Amino acid sequence: MIKTKNRSDYLFLFILKLFKGYFLYLVIFFLLRLGFLLFFGREYLSLDYQLDLLKAFYVGIKYDTVVWSYLSLPFFILSIVVSSFKSVKFFNLFQWFCKQYFKLVILLCLLIVIVDYSFFSFFQDHINILIYGFFEDDTNALIESIFKNYKAPLIITSGVIIFASLLIHFFMNSIFKKAKASPSWIHGGFLKFIFLIFFVFVLYGGGLRGGYGDLVLAPQYSDFSKVEFINQMAYNGVIALEKTVKLRNETEHKDYSLLEKYGYKGQEHKAFGDYLGMEVITKNKDELISLLKRTTSENPVLEKSPPHVVVLVMESFGANWIKYNNEKFDFLGELKKHIDQDIYFPNVISSGAGTIGSMLVLGTNIPHRAGIRFISESKHLNKNLASSSNKPYEKNGYKTHFIYGGKLGWRSIGRYFKTQGFHNIVGENEIINTLGLQKNYGTEWGLFDEHLLNYIYKILSESNTPQFILALSTSNHPPFEIPKSHPSPDLQIPSKLQQKITREEDLFLKRFKAFEYSNQKLAQFLSQIKSGDLKDKTVVSFTGDHNFWGFMNYDLEEAYSKYLVPFYIYAPESLLPTEINQNKIGAHEDIMTTLYNLTLSKTEYLTWGDNLLALGKSNALGPGIYANHDGVYYKKKFYNWKDGVLLNQEYGTKDQAQKWEKDFKAIFSTADFYLDSFDSAK
Numbered sequence: 001m002i003k004t005k006n007r008s009d010y011l012f013l014f015i016l017k018l019f020k021g022y023f024l025y026l027v028i029f030f031l032l033r034l035g036f037l038l039f040f041g042r043e044y045l046s047l048d049y050q051l052d053l054l055k056a057f058y059v060g061i062k063y064d065t066v067v068w069s070y071l072s073l074p075f076f077i078l079s080i081v082v083s084s085f086k087s088v089k090f091f092n093l094f095q096w097f098c099k100q101y102f103k104l105v106i107l108l109c110l111l112i113v114i115v116d117y118s119f120f121s122f123f124q125d126h127i128n129i130l131i132y133g134f135f136e137d138d139t140n141a142l143i144e145s146i147f148k149n150y151k152a153p154l155i156i157t158s159g160v161i162i163f164a165s166l167l168i169h170f171f172m173n174s175i176f177k178k179a180k181a182s183p184s185w186i187h188g189g190f191l192k193f194i195f196l197i198f199f200v201f202v203l204y205g206g207g208l209r210g211g212y213g214d215l216v217l218a219p220q221y222s223d224f225s226k227v228e229f230i231n232q233m234a235y236n237g238v239i240a241l242e243k244t245v246k247l248r249n250e251t252e253h254k255d256y257s258l259l260e261k262y263g264y265k266g267q268e269h270k271a272f273g274d275y276l277g278m279e280v281i282t283k284n285k286d287e288l289i290s291l292l293k294r295t296t297s298e299n300p301v302l303e304k305s306p307p308h309v310v311v312l313v314m315e316s317f318g319a320n321w322i323k324y325n326n327e328k329f330d331f332l333g334e335l336k337k338h339i340d341q342d343i344y345f346p347n348v349i350s351s352g353a354g355t356i357g358s359m360l361v362l363g364t365n366i367p368h369r370a371g372i373r374f375i376s377e378s379k380h381l382n383k384n385l386a387s388s389s390n391k392p393y394e395k396n397g398y399k400t401h402f403i404y405g406g407k408l409g410w411r412s413i414g415r416y417f418k419t420q421g422f423h424n425i426v427g428e429n430e431i432i433n434t435l436g437l438q439k440n441y442g443t444e445w446g447l448f449d450e451h452l453l454n455y456i457y458k459i460l461s462e463s464n465t466p467q468f469i470l471a472l473s474t475s476n477h478p479p480f481e482i483p484k485s486h487p488s489p490d491l492q493i494p495s496k497l498q499q500k501i502t503r504e505e506d507l508f509l510k511r512f513k514a515f516e517y518s519n520q521k522l523a524q525f526l527s528q529i530k531s532g533d534l535k536d537k538t539v540v541s542f543t544g545d546h547n548f549w550g551f552m553n554y555d556l557e558e559a560y561s562k563y564l565v566p567f568y569i570y571a572p573e574s575l576l577p578t579e580i581n582q583n584k585i586g587a588h589e590d591i592m593t594t595l596y597n598l599t600l601s602k603t604e605y606l607t608w609g610d611n612l613l614a615l616g617k618s619n620a621l622g623p624g625i626y627a628n629h630d631g632v633y634y635k636k637k638f639y640n641w642k643d644g645v646l647l648n649q650e651y652g653t654k655d656q657a658q659k660w661e662k663d664f665k666a667i668f669s670t671a672d673f674y675l676d677s678f679d680s681a682k
Helices: 007-040 047-085 088-123 129-136 139-149 151-175 190-209 228-234 237-252 268-276 285-290 300-304 319-324 335-341 355-364 391-395 410-419 428-435 449-462 505-531 589-599 654-677
Strands: 293-295 308-314 343-349 399-404 424-426 467-472 538-544 564-570 585-587 604-606 619-622 625-628 631-634 637-643 646-651
Touching: 007 047, 007 088, 007 151, 007 190, 007 228, 047 088, 047 190, 047 228, 047 237, 088 129, 088 151, 088 237, 129 237, 268 285, 268 654, 285 654, 308 355, 308 449, 308 505, 308 589, 319 343, 319 564, 335 505, 335 564, 343 619, 355 410, 355 467, 355 589, 391 604, 399 410, 399 449, 410 424, 428 449, 449 467, 449 505, 505 538, 505 564, 538 589, 564 589, 585 589, 589 604, 625 654, 631 654, 637 654
Parallel strands: 308 467, 308 538, 343 585, 399 424, 399 467, 585 619
Antiparallel strands: 293 604, 343 564, 538 564, 619 625, 625 631, 631 637, 637 646
């Protein structure tokens, strides 16, 4: 009697194919991780980091195994059923389907990892909630900018994808070739079949969990090195995307509540107590919200002669770069003179990692709730908030403006500020028409900064009543184009910075030329204000929406400083306090609070921020980071300050971290309560 394959033969054969597919998958992702290291982290290719790099590849294999396990487990379970039929035709049909599936999913994982690496080149992080900005931002402008600045990398990446696709196709055809009916050496009975099933399920148990220890492998377990980049190298872009999609789906639910997530649901008064550091007994909604209200001091000078107030948000102005400015790498230009002459806080960070998040903090005075839909795109978008930055100025007879150098349809920003009650909402089209601009006045993202600033100066110089202006620029944004009339500076990268810049040096210099242009035009605007009739009746402040993080890696000790943005104030000397601590730390939440206290008399406002012109303590709340002068809470750990705004890489005790985590959660919970309970501005 001729023997044919039984269920054990078919199952064992499919298990071998799964292992071969798994090995191919690991090889591809090992090469991708190696490419990630060579492109983004060549500075760590030394013996000093050898053990950490080995750990990164080891942990990386575990993350990759988790993904493969989830992708292949359903087919292993199906193979048990298929093997039970003991039919070579049925088995080969099943194999053909598996072959097409694994070709597709491995290629899809490859594409996700490439997108993840591209995301990392912009944000120094794996895929997170900001990835949705590609679809919710000005997608056409984004694509156009990418093609302008990244033609060569796109061609290389396309070549890699085509080559990898052919490789995957060839090997999968080889792995899943047709089976023959003859038995294998493992030919056996039912007990052997059960043993195979049990054995593979044990392997999957470890694969799905990332090991056989007590704890499931999770993103936080990639935190094994003091070098942030090496930790990030281990993590997997596919898992990052899955976590991001899960977070978006979770927060999109209409009943989603940070109060509930952080354990304050029904205990809202405790959230306010933890945030304010005091006992709060009342549970009345209005009384709780009143705890967020402050009143500026009485000032007869301001009541008699209220100054114009201008708040400029300069695109991608990262203040951490200022330390590299010198005579040969002078991207500040004349702006340095103004920074040295006037009030400048060097230790302020952005509230969001993207423009819209930071703008909404400045526009509404509400902390940016990372991971949740931006207020302007959420169920709160039609709420005219009492906390909006224009409200205190309106109470004092100001005309309020929101002015954007780009398109007002971008993320519906014009509509949102109109909802907040700004009197005048202006975008690039109105500026073009008002100034009579002709061709070559900007890029796909908006106007060159000189036109935005000229428009603002025109408003101020022609106004007989006090004006409040919140404005956002666009020049220092990809594709980093500047007017041909602007002299291109000869910038030479300092050796200290050169050691950190390991890639795209030409694009880096192009970016800084756009940065220099923007700073020069800002400096000219300030000089114009300070030398003319507006000198004694105008307060001008500028900040950045966020830093730009590409081109170099930031170490753990730079976890705070990498988010630094400028906070500058020019004001008539008669308005300034006699003593100012310019080394105070702060964030975007503090900017309007500071300006209210500088420019408004006996005016009530609602805020989570601190007055940085006062001498008391202050806090800073940024993207996943919370700090005061005692230390920093970052990635669920507490760190002491080391030198300036650098962190001591040795983290503190668990009790310290838990205390700071409670304060961190309380802030967001009070913001959530305010938004959910608020109906309309009064």
